[in-house]
Every structure is written in structure tokens, then in C-alpha cells.
Amino acid sequence: MAGWNTIPVALSNGDGSFAVLNQSAGDFPGLASGPGVAKLAGDFNRDGLTDIALVRGKGWGSIPVALSDGTGGFTVVNIVDLTMFPMFAEEGEAQALVGDFDGDGGSDIALVGVATWGVIPVAFSDATGGFHETVESVADFFQLRASVIGTRAFAGDFDGDGMSDILLIQPGSSLLPWARSLGNGQFQVRYINVGDFGLWSAAPGAQILVGDFNGDHITDLALSGPAGWATVPMMLSAGAGMFTGDQCSGR
Amino acid sequence: MINAPVGDFAAWSSATSVVRVVGDFSGNGTADIALTGVPGWGTLPVAVSNGSSFTVANPGVGNFAVWSTTSGVQVLVGDFNGDGRQDIALTGAAWNSLPIAFASTSKTISPLGPVVINANTFAVTNRSIGDFAAWASMW
Numbered sequence: 174m175a176g177w178n179t180i181p182v183a184l185s186n187g188d189g190s191f192a193v194l195n196q197s198a199g200d201f202p203g204l205a206s207g208p209g210v211a212k213l214a215g216d217f218n219r220d221g222l223t224d225i226a227l228v229r230g231k232g233w234g235s236i237p238v239a240l241s242d243g244t245g246g247f248t249v250v251n252i253v254d255l256t257m258f259p260m261f262a263e264e265g266e267a268q269a270l271v272g273d274f275d276g277d278g279g280s281d282i283a284l285v286g287v288a289t290w291g292v293i294p295v296a297f298s299d300a301t302g303g304f305h306e307t308v309e310s311v312a313d314f315f316q317l318r319a320s321v322i323g324t325r326a327f328a329g330d331f332d333g334d335g336m337s338d339i340l341l342i343q344p345g346s347s348l349l350p351w352a353r354s355l356g357n358g359q360f361q362v363r364y365i366n367v368g369d370f371g372l373w374s375a376a377p378g379a380q381i382l383v384g385d386f387n388g389d390h391i392t393d394l395a396l397s398g399p400a401g402w403a404t405v406p407m408m409l410s411a412g413a414g415m416f417t418g419d420q421c422s423g424r
Numbered sequence: 425m426i427n428a429p430v431g432d433f434a435a436w437s438s439a440t441s442v443v444r445v446v447g448d449f450s451g452n453g454t455a456d457i458a459l460t461g462v463p464g465w466g467t468l469p470v471a472v473s474n475g476s477s478f479t480v481a482n483p484g485v486g487n488f489a490v491w492s493t494t495s496g497v498q499v500l501v502g503d504f505n506g507d508g509r510q511d512i513a514l515t516g517a518a519w520n521s522l523p524i525a526f527a528s529t530s531k532t533i534s535p536l537g538p539v540v541i542n543a544n545t546f547a548v549t550n551r552s553i554g555d556f557a558a559w560a561s562m563w
Contacts, residue, residue: 187504401438
């Protein structure tokens with residue numbers, strides 16, 4: 174919020190009450206109020222606490238991070254250690270996805286959704302609030318597909334290897350582009366055939382819900398919403414990019 | 425694909441202005457689906473996943489259902505009491521409190537035998553939070 178120099182936090186006491194803290198966070202709130210800046214929640218230093226990262230600021234060479242200390246306070250880290258990622262992030266259609274793309278237990282940030290890109294920029298967090306970047310090429314016009322109006326990109330571990338992948342869901346399409354993370358900034362594009370689930374997702378009012386609906390620590394999909402339905406269709410991931418009863422294809 | 429029947433839950437989830445949220449409200453390790461934000465409701469429907477199908481509960485939550493329809497409200501999912509179940513909080517309105525629906529379980533002894541029935545319920549609190557609520561409404 175413009176004019177603020179604090180980050181208000183309401184820490185739950187567990188009984189419905191909260192302890193409200195409003196501690197100084199230097200210039201972080203001002204940076205967060207910049208036009209187009211996206212505020213992302215994640216554990217960016219692997220300490221088990223939720224932090225806040227900022228991307229898409231104009232002319233930045235860094236990803237400012239407010240690292241939570243667990244008591245309502247934050248340590249602001251703003252290491253200018255990136256060259257390419259911030260420039261990609263500034264592009265108008267770019268969407269930032271938070272996930273653990275290298276499986277190290279920390280949250281990372283990937284960018285999708287710009288039609289002309291042939292790469293997936295990723296900022297991998299380290300344990301100090303800093304990042305290192307990769308800008309690796311991605312096949313099969315993945316970003317062009319991600320940019321199609323109505324397409325939604327989801328970060329999740331769809332193959333159970335402990336690393337977040339990126340799945341594109343285009344309502345009405347049974348073939349979902351899936352960028353499987355290899356952990357080093359590279360992604361292998363495959364396609365998951367979800368049959369009628371994809372067709373049904375185009376129904377007016379349908380909403381795709383992402384979660385681990387069977388408790389196997391692999392990300393699943395569900396559909397909810399359209400009038401006249403009597404069910405909640407689920408696509409349960411069976412690991413290795415396979416959903417129960419359906420097929421995965423690709424190179 | 426599993427296409428599990430969910431009874432009235434499917435119709436409720438198509439209501440105008442409904443907000444669908446995902447979380448483990450039952451604490452069984454699987455993600456469930458809850459619905460809120462619909463004018464006229466006094467309940468918080470939840471479809472509890474067992475991994476292959478859903479059990480639907482529709483517990484009353486009193487004014488929480490009404491508050492969830494307030495303009496500008498954001499519905500937040502988190503485990504606000506550390507019991508392993510995710511709860512639902514409301515923020516973003518010009519209030520001075522922060523309503524929470526704590527997910528819990530009611531247990532009933534069946535009159536037909538020593539069977540304990542567990543039903544998903546929510547315990548609602550609405551404690552004062554001072555200026556925080558006003559700050560939240562600025563975003």
C-alpha cells in the first residue's frame with residue numbers, strides 16, 4: 174500500500190482471536206505498491222515460514238523478499254542478483270507461478286503466458302532470500318498455448334517426483350499441455366489426455382479446482398459448478414503424469 | 425476419471441456468486457471442497473473427499489454465511505488453530521473483526537447401537553482485530 178512502511182500481520186492465537194502486529198519493513202511496502210507489482214506468498218528461504226516476494230516491478234534487477242521471522246516481523250532482502258528474469262516478468266501478460274520447481278523444499282517462481290516466448294524463466298530461491306535464474310527453452314509452443322485466452326496455468330506436482338510442474342488447462346480441450354520440471358530450469362513438455370473431463374471443463378460456470386484429493390501427495394484436479402450437474406468429476410493423478418483411467422503422451 | 429455423485433452439493437455449487445474453496449477441512453489428509461458466499465444461506469456446505477468419492481455435509485454456520493456475502497470480502501483458507509484441519513476466514517470488508525469458521529467434528533452415538541457418527545461442522549468465532557480489518561479492506 175502506498176505510504177505504508179510496515180507489514181500488518183494477524184497471527185492466530187488458535188481460539189478465533191489474533192495478535193495483530195504491524196512492524197516496520199523498510200521500503201518493502203512501498204515497492205509492493207508499485208504499478209503492476211505482484212505479491213507472492215511462499216517459503217523462499219526454506220525455514221518453514223511463509224514469506225512474501227515481489228515481482229514485475231519496472232526496471233528491477235532483483236526479487237525483493239520479506240522473510241518472516243514467525244513473530245510478525247520480517248527481514249527484507251533485496252539482492253540484485255538477476256539479469257533476465259525481471260525483464261521477462263515485466264512483460265504485460267506474464268503470470269508468476271509459485272512452486273518448488275527443483276524440489277529443494279523452497280518456493281521458486283516461474284513465468285508463463287507470453288505468446289512470443291520460447292522459454293520458461295525461473296527464479297530459484299536459495300536459503301538466504303536470494304535467487305538464481307534460468308531461462309531454458311521449452312518445446313511445442315508451450316508459452317503460446319499458455320497465452321490463449323481462457324487458459325489457466327497451475328503449478329503442482331503432477332508426477333509425484335517432489336518437484337512442481339506446470340499444467341495448462343484450456344476449457345474444452347481433452348489434451349492438457351504439461352511442462353514437467355526436470356529440476357534445473359528445464360521442462361519436458363508432454364500432453365495428458367483427460368478425456369471428457371476436459372470437455373466438461375468448458376461448461377458455463379465450471380471451475381477447475383486443484384488439490385490433493387486422495388492424499389497421495391500428488392496434485393489432482395476436480396470440477397465444480399455447472400447447473401444441472403449431480404457429480405464432482407475428479408482426475409486423480411497416478412504419478413508419472415498419468416491420471417487414473419486416462420493417458421499421457423508426449424516426447 | 426472418477427465422477428462421484430454428490431447430491432445437492434452439485435446444485436449448490438452452481439449458485440450465483442458462490443465461492444468454492446479447497447482445503448482439508450476434515451483433517452483426513454485429502455483435499456475437500458467447501459462453498460460459501462451465497463445470499464440467503466445459513467450453512468457452509470462441504471464435500472469431504474475420501475480419495476475416491478465425497479461425503480457431503482451442510483452444517484449451519486449462522487451469520488458467517490451472511491458475512492461471506494459482504495462486498496469486498498476475501499475468503500481465506502488456512503489452519504488457524506493448528507489442529508491439522510483447515511479453517512475458513514473472512515477479511516477485506518470494512519469491519520473491526522475477523523470471522524473464522526473453525527472446522528471440527530461432531531460425534532453422535534447412534535440410537536441403534538454403539539456407533540459414533542462423525543459429521544463435519546464449523547465453529548464460528550468473530551473476534552475483534554482492531555485496525556487490521558480496516559487495513560485489509562484497503563487492498
